[in-house]
Amino acid sequence: MISLLSILNEVHEGVKVGSDYDVKIDVVKQSDNPQEDDFVINRSKAYKKVGNIPVYYGFSQNANKDRNEAELTKIFNNVKKNNRLINDDELYKLVLLTAPQQERPDKIITLYSSSDLNSRLATALAKKYNIPAEKQESLVTTKKKLYKPKDMVNREAYEDSDPTTRKMVDTFVRCLEKKFGEDAQLNIKKSGYDGVCGLQSGARRLLNPTYDLEGMGINKNSKILIVDDFLVSGSSLREIFSTLVKDLGISPKNIYGYTLALK
Numbered sequence: 001m002i003s004l005l006s007i008l009n010e011v012h013e014g015v016k017v018g019s020d021y022d023v024k025i026d027v028v029k030q031s032d033n034p035q036e037d038d039f040v041i042n043r044s045k046a047y048k049k050v051g052n053i054p055v056y057y058g059f060s061q062n063a064n065k066d067r068n069e070a071e072l073t074k075i076f077n078n079v080k081k082n083n084r085l086i087n088d089d090e091l092y093k094l095v096l097l098t099a100p101q102q103e104r105p106d107k108i109i110t111l112y113s114s115s116d117l118n119s120r121l122a123t124a125l126a127k128k129y130n131i132p133a134e135k136q137e138s139l140v141t142t143k144k145k146l147y148k149p150k151d152m153v154n155r156e157a158y159e160d161s162d163p164t165t166r167k168m169v170d171t172f173v174r175c176l177e178k179k180f181g182e183d184a185q186l187n188i189k190k191s192g193y194d195g196v197c198g199l200q201s202g203a204r205r206l207l208n209p210t211y212d213l214e215g216m217g218i219n220k221n222s223k224i225l226i227v228d229d230f231l232v233s234g235s236s237l238r239e240i241f242s243t244l245v246k247d248l249g250i251s252p253k254n255i256y257g258y259t260l261a262l263k
Contacts, residue, residue, distance in 0.1 A: 039261065042098045048231070048262060051238040055231060055257035058098045069232060072263055076230040079260075080115035088120065095124040099258055104129040105225040107218060110141045111236055112211070117229045121260060125225065142211040142240065144187035149176035152188055157206045168203035209243050210236075218244075223254045231259040 039059040047054040061072065079086075108125055110118040122139050131138060150173055158166060175197035180186060188210045199207075218224065224244065228237055237257055244250040 042262075045098060045100060047100070047256075048234075050231070050234040050257065051241045053237075053241045053252055053255050053257060054100075055234075055237060055259055055262075056098065056100045057231065057259045057262040058094045059260070060262040069263070073232060076232070076261065080113070080117050080229060083115060083117040083120070088124065091120055092124045092127055094260075095121070095128050095258075099125060099128055100256060102225075102256060103223065104131065106138060106222040107216065108139050108225045108227060109213075109216070109240075110139070110227045111240065112142050112144050113229060115229065117260070118227055121229065121258070122227045125227065125258060140216050142213065144210055145208070145212045146185040146187055147208065148183055148185065149173045149180070150182070152176075152186070152207050154206055154208050161203075161206055165203045165206065168200050169206050172197055172199040172203070204235075209239070209247070211240055211243060213240075213243060213248065218248055218250070220249045220251075221254070222250060224250060224256075226255065226257045228257065228259045230261050230263075232263045 040062050041059055042057050045056060047056045049055070108122045108129075108131075110122045119139075119141060123136075126136055126139055153169055153173065158169060161169075176184070176186065179197060188207055226237060226240060231237065237259075241252075241255060241257075244255055245252055
């Protein structure tokens with residue numbers, strides 16, 4: 001199997017930069033038969049819309065390969081865990097080749113992650129968009145809000161929902177209280193905690209926002225690039241896009257995303 005890591009390590013040394021966007025990069029073919037490749041590099045700068053916001057990406061799964069989500073997640077998690085095997089120069093070349101030809105963003109915001117791959121991608125993007133080092137305070141990382149179990153629930157949305165959905169949320173909150181205590185300060189994990197306290201996808205909309213975007217110097221006219229390492233379901237990106245548009249009043253036209261690889 002050709003891993004995503006091995007593809008990144010095959011990016012050539014030669015990069016010619018004549019201007020901001022006049023870039024030529026050669027990538028070694030992984031096999032004589034492209035149908036055997038696990039991932040395909042996004043040379044055309046195609047994008048996937050998530051919540052009506054364009055998200056550009058470095059690689060996508062080969063359409064000739066049929067991997068389930070669990071297999072992809074395992075590959076992606078391995079890259080995150082071992083991301084230091086991919087050096088900064090390789091990440092920069094990847095970004096030059098695949099990131100969008102947009103004007104320079106005012107803010108590059110990375111989603112919170114236990115891996116530093118997101119922040120490394122953001123630094124590479126800042127270099128691509130020629131953001132000077134002294135102005136790289138525009139690179140910010142989201143913080144997750146902390147809630148007591150009951151405070152995780154958006155009460156207005158809860159009261160407006162149907163009895164079945166409310167029951168799902170009640171069960172989730174009771175599980176958290178039993179496992180962590182009523183006064184525990186927790187961040188929201190919409191896919192569940194430790195494989196024990198889970199919440200069905202249809203009820204996750206009743207939870208409060210996961211991310212705290214206050215104090216980031218964002219205004220309604222800011223052009224914002226959101227960076228995440230891998231896009232599988234898109235739930236985290238969808239949520240932060242919604243927060244920017246609905247809560248902070250940012251126009252969707254001023255928001256776009258970039259991710260290393262796409263399902």
